Amino acid sequence: MSNNILIVGATRGLGASLAALYSKKPTNYVFGTSRSSTLPSETKITWLTGLDVSESNVGEKLVSQVPASTKFSTVIITAGYFGFETFDTPDWEKQTKMYTISAISPVFIVHHLVKAGFLDNGSKVIIVSSESGSITLRHEKEGGGNYGHHASKAASNMVGKLLSLDLKPHGIAVGLVHPGFMRTEMTKGVGFDKYWDDGGAVTPDEAAESLASFIETFDISKTGQYWAPRGPRDIGTAESVLGKDLPTPLQLPW
Structure with missing residues (x-):
């Protein structure tokens, strides 16, 4: 039996x-979303195009491209944006975009998938958050700043928790994950590449492997929970706040 998997934000x-x-496994049928209206070159993936998660109609546009009677076993919402800020240089537009992508669009995407019948009993929804959204883990060691990034991830966690409460009666599990500190254009674009080595940053491929393994074991018994599949290894404040000898995977505090 094939597994239909939807990756929201699948182009980078x-x-x-x-x-x-996921597309390497013959029993998986992978759908991926792209902002561009031009089909990406990866032919093993069914592309849903012209989808911008910062636009209010993203949910309607997404479900309109999914074949009727499709049932997704897993939906992973990975789309993100990081606009760098400091206390001296807060940016209204950047913050608005971060909140929209991290904390508003997931509600509308999941709402439309459920109402269209594409998610049902046994389905999993994974929202890619970040350890930066944990209020408990924020520590003077790392200082302040980046208000939109941290607070939008905290809001994303709340959204995921609320979705889990609404969807549990339907047997749909919702999880929040910190996939790891990654060596991506996003972190490089805000100058965090200088922390890659000391911070234990991994490639997106490495993060994908550990996240996929975690998703295999994730079920309704963990719905509404917040996890770091790779454990504390790249969370700079983990030991100072939570103590030593922390497990992997690590359930994170809100």
């Missing part, structure tokens, strides 16, 4: 790595 970074990884 973690999303592209997940799409490539």
